[in-house]
Amino acid sequence: MTLAQKNHIIQLPVTTFDPRSIDPREIAQAWLTSLENALATNSSLSGLFHEESWWRDMVALDWNLRTIQNLPRIQDFIRLRQPHAQLSNFRLQHEGKFQPKLEKVLDSLSWISSMFLFDTRVGRGAGVLRLTRNEDGAWKAYSVYTSLQELKKFPEPLGGRRAEGTIESMPGGLERGNWAERRERQVNFVDEEPTTLIVGAGQAGLNTAARLQSLGVSCLIVDRNERVGDNWRKRYRTLVTHDPAEFTHMAYLPFPKNWPQFTPKDKLGDWFEAYANIMELNVWMKTNIKSATYDDAKSEWAVNLTRHDGSNRTLRPRHIVWCTGHSGEPKIPRFDGQEQFKGTIYHGSQHGDASQHNVKGKKVVVVGSGNSGHDIAQNFYENGADVTMLQRSGTYVITADKGVFMMHEGLHEDHGPPTEQADIISESLPFPVQFALATHFTKRAAAAEKSTLDGLRKAGFELDFGIDGAGIARAYYTNGGGYYIDVGCSQLIIDGKIKLRRSPEGIARFTRDGLVLKDGGSLDADIVVLATGYDNMRTTVRKVLGNKVADRCGDVWNLDGEGELNSIYRPSGHPGFWFMGGNLALCRIYSKFLALQIKGIEAGLVSQNDGSVRARL
Template identity: 35%
Template sequence: MTSEDLHAISADWLKSLENASSTGDVKSFVSHFLSDGWFRDLLCFSWDFRTLSGSEKICGFLSEMVDGRSRLEYSGLCDFKLDDHTANAPSPFKLPGSQGIEGVQGAFTFSITNPAALGRAFFRLTQDNDGNWKALTLFTNMQDLVGYEESSTDRHGLYEGRQITWEEEIEAKFRAIEADPTVLIVGGGQAGLTCAARLGRLGIRALVIEKNTRVGDSWRQRYPNLTMHTPAYQSSMLYNPYPTNFPKYIPKGKIANFLDSYAVNQELCIWLSSIVASTPVYDSSSARWTVGVQRGDRKVILNPKHLVLATGYGQPRIPTWNGMHDFRGALYHSDFHTDAEQFRGERVVVVGACNAGGDICQDFIAHGAAEVTIVQRSATCVVSSSAAEETNYKLPFSDNNPIEELDFRNNSLPLSFLLQLKKSGGTQHVKMFDKELHEGLRKAGFNLTWESSPGSGEVGLEGFIYSRFASGTMLDIGCGKLIIEGKVKVKQGQDISHLDKDGITFKDGSKLSADVIVLATGNEPIMKGTRALLGDKITEQLPPEVWGLDSEGELNQTYRPSGHQGLWFAIGPFETSRFFSKHLGLQILARELGIA
């Protein structure tokens, strides 16, 4: 199809959709979808994230009554304008999977009546059995609240006629934040920093507390050979892309230093060496928290309206086996791996065959360990970095386009629908790129899977990321080759019996002698740390999981209502916080304005 054809198909469908929206005709609006179409809405029709599948559910959602009117009529979406001037202008698409679904995709902008807001949508149209163009997917996304739009420029500049310097202005801003923060963010990693930067652009006072002595230490203190496993553009920071001379896969030290500079450049108010010192208490009458913060050697009481937990992964998960205290070598969790060189010439066993385990095996090989064995306790989803880049991270348009355009398109696809596509052939497509790698791993005795749970279908890397926070995966950057070449040996060890002074004994009677044992056994669920921080009373009011998919396919508690007033969770990889920090900011802003 020509660009004119693509535009005409999109414009005709959009004009008819707008007419249904402006008249509040739910039945007509839903008729613009395929009968098995998908609708994902972020904050346009409710103050939450919703995904509906099929005409009946979409109709039910839009027909729900709000102030005596249907959601469709109440929200009052209008002023639809086809987006012809960005990378998401109308274009052809073909989705991965055995069905070979193809059609026309594109974006449009719109206005929302209640609340007064601006939105943007992304559609994918295919033809039904009668040849009519219908929505396979429609994504509606709130962009800004009218009158409170996100600031896009730095207010600092020439000082002609001004009475204070930039330094004085920043100092005054920080004093105001510290005296009365609207939002307290616990955790100064990439998610916490991104949220603070976003909230600042929305005019919301946000204070970050970070337990470490320096911004970036959450990366700086991890194992030495850690690098980003995704390309730099995919993991760029909000408002502040990496320098063009950064490597494609950025080492952890450069990430740490960049985060440090990011906090300065984005003028973020951060208390270092600071922790929550006592269980926070929420007062529903004043809608404020009381939080005791230990800042260095003094305790400060804060009363924010909102508490954002951006504490990252849970604490190290350390199994307990008999005899652990008897082992006479070095025994530690992978989170505390810092120096493989000290174990040069020694026998190493790494328990756990996922990302950390693979990276640490590489580190020991590089530093001359006499023998390295990886203990695989369950099958692993292995995708090479090259296959992931080709199938997951390949830019659909020129890299001259803002990363926000990629984020917008990527998040337009409902997660449950994405996993369906993976099951129906998308995962098979990715596996083709790694055929040789997978064959070699199997021959070496390394077990593979693409099911995040037995019988759930081959959801691949994305399924593990969304359902298990990537637990059970190895985004391979070289360990696979070492396993195939026999430099890293594989031991299947689902059942470890005990440890003794010389190593590990398994329930089948087999043994592994070792001088060093590293437990690459993952991290505890986030809710376990949440309970320790907030106590039982608040935690019992929350859903049982942070992250993972709910019944509609949206991430549990993540950048959306948590189940407790004034409490939010901000976690996930760079791209998640880059995109959803806006939604967190909009929800907090709406509550401050009294319109949510």
């Protein structure tokens, strides 16, 4: 049975040893030296890896995102890719939090972990090793992570490599104009075509553009909204981020230290607008894509755009990065009798604020019990409505004030390690291993949040801790939903201020005054909000660019057979077409790897064919 067929459920190793006899630095150094020797001589890895082990690679060995499980597959992977990648010059991290240490992960599992640095033929990378001891006392790798961080020939202009900024230092000198005059020509692409067209000016598009420009890849962001940040400003009035500030920084530009822990939507929209200006990103707002076709022979797009002034422009980028939102198109179900309903019905994506409907005393049914469903129900209650949440299936609940901060302990938190290092550690374990560890975290969080969870159960709310009890980690990466980060609505349900109705089979039909459930019950309603989720990102591509492009792309999100996310941050299936999305942290982290893949193609380090990226041998 394959990993995917087993729902990526794995068994973690069990370790037993006397920690007093362990020198983590000595053991980690000996292992890393042996790995370097084995790679240099194409030797067997059997003495270095357990049979059940993992290697996760991001663009260092393969110009893709890969997870390889078990020793034979790892050996084949290395044998095929190391001659070209040439990983070498391994160095342990010798300072800070992630130098070699013995780490107690669970009561039954400890490992020696360390960050390390290395070189490749084309770049420099960072990785993480995790070693456990076998029955014979030998320390072997349970998990290794390698990630490309920069390209040797194309260093980013950071720190001591920053641009001088004087007119004399700019190409062409004063004759080509001062900074403002050059920016005017650049943002309108008067003298060149953008190499990359980014569709969407949210966190995905902005992070990706900043990364690409830092690598010297010209890019243009287009968005149909009026202002950068409107993708957040136009969402419901009470929305705030459900992730804390230290987790949600943008690439190169962290939030100020006095930034609120959870960011209100309009404040975040203003930050996005400022970010685009500060990072000198090229953005065309109020711009719509009319059509886009791809020329395989030229590896080039022809994209027809309509701009804010009604003018048309055809651009010929080599890449399109689709950043229109991880959630895709709204899923809006239709029900029998819906047309006779005399009240108001709309999808949660259309919700602005309950006060727009004069809802005091009105009966409101919110269909759905995920994040949006809870937030919308709370918004209606706080505006005086009589609110019922209709729950069809179970939901995982974690609280913002306890569980969320527990999730980020030791990494993305106040007084934590540098964000760049925390990002490396947070992504260094394969998703199946993350899920296995999450089952233990979920139990720990549930113990801390026992009163809330018990209160919800008593109110009739169905809790669902997910497959193997992996909670929010599995729910997010496999379904993109099915959870609620509690910012106050749970207590309203516990207190009966927001009523709950369970209906596993859902809605049968609408009547003039409400809806009938398939279990035979009914609910009166003046307003029904369908917080029923969103479709795959690929559906937006089909809607905007048509079947020819969408049919060559894969579905987005969930895990593939190896345990990596499908079609996002990596080749999509269509050459020159990339998906980018997710929460603010994922967009910051994975924009680096997507930008490196595009730069690798443009620099001639890799070739692109039929949607896959292949190294030039």
